[in-house]
Amino acid sequence: MKEYLPIIKARSGLFRGIEESELEKLFGCLEARKQTYRKEEYILREGEQTKVLGLVLSGSVLIVQEDVWGGRNVLSVLGTGQCFAEVFACVPGSVLNVNVEAKEDTTILFLNVGRILSICPDGCSFHAQLIQNLLIDMAQKNRKLSEKITHMAKRSTREKLLSYYVRARFLRPKIRPYKTENYYALLMKGGMNHDSVLEKDR
Numbered sequence: 001m002k003e004y005l006p007i008i009k010a011r012s013g014l015f016r017g018i019e020e021s022e023l024e025k026l027f028g029c030l031e032a033r034k035q036t037y038r039k040e041e042y043i044l045r046e047g048e049q050t051k052v053l054g055l056v057l058s059g060s061v062l063i064v065q066e067d068v069w070g071g072r073n074v075l076s077v078l079g080t081g082q083c084f085a086e087v088f089a090c091v092p093g094s095v096l097n098v099n100v101e102a103k104e105d106t107t108i109l110f111l112n113v114g115r116i117l118s119i120c121p122d123g124c125s126f127h128a129q130l131i132q133n134l135l136i137d138m139a140q141k142n143r144k145l146s147e148k149i150t151h152m153a154k155r156s157t158r159e160k161l162l163s164y165y166v167r168a169r170f171l172r173p174k175i176r177p178y179k180t181e182n183y184y185a186l187l188m189k190g191g192m193n194h195d196s197v198l199e200k201d202r
Contacts, residue, residue, distance in 0.1 A: 001027065001034060004057045004109070011081025012055060014133050018126045026126055031112040037102040044085055044100040049093065052110040053086040059106025064099045077103065086138060089113035 001024070009020045018026065026032075034057065037043055043061060044050060054061075056078055063076040063084060075098065078084055088094045090113055116130055154160045 001032075004107075007057065007080060008055070008109075012083070013081075013137055014055065014083055014130070016133050017129045022126050026130070027109075027111075029127075030115045033110050034107060035110065036105070036107045039102055039104050039106075041102045042099060043102060043106075043108060044096055046096050046099050048096050050085050050089050050096065051112060051114055053089050053113055054084045054100070055109040055111065056080050056082050056084075057107040057109050060103040061106055061108075062099075062101045062103050064101055065097065066099065083137060086113065086134065087141075090117070090138075 005020050005023055008015055008023065009018075015023065015026075037059075043054065046066065058080060060077060060079045061084065062074055063078065065073045065075055067073075084100055085096070088096050116127075116134060119127075152160065154162075
């Protein structure tokens with residue numbers, strides 16, 4: 001496990017603010033276990049329940065949803081330092097609606113979420129920080145999902161593309177469109193040839 005500590009500290013937001021020297025103690029507290037999977041091997045299956053979240057130590061994983069006809073929809077590709085299944089692990093009795101597969105030979109670190117959410121009997125100083133990091137990670141994923149739903153809710157392909165473009169172009173810190181709704185309407189009508197009308201926040 002020691003060889004992965006620098007990677008975990010550098011790439012995983014889950015351990016933000018926690019010293020590398022504390023990680024080994026933390027892993028013992030969270031009943032961490034490491035497991036390696038071959039390419040295309042299932043890590044977690046749809047219909048299962050899980051009490052652990054997975055952290056990619058090496059390789060990459062696919063989050064895949066399959067329909068009744070065998071069609072596959074890859075929802076996400078996760079690389080080193082990224083987590084999966086934390087939402088399902090946090091909700092007791094929650095059943096996975098996706099498969100998690102190894103895209104290549106992959107090593108996963110599993111952490112017991114119940115141990116993260118409960119008060120540590122050893123009074124670990126890093127426990128509160130870990131809970132905060134987990135909450136931030138889940139909130140960021142929820143925000144991205146909300147944005148995706150916003151785009152996909154548009155009726156036509158053109159509206160979907162324009163919705164994505166306007167958000168990507170303008171929703172940055174301290175910059176916003178002059179009037180986003182009006183701007184979007186003008187784009188839909190083909191009444192604007194450029195996007196130079198911006199108003200900086202004062």
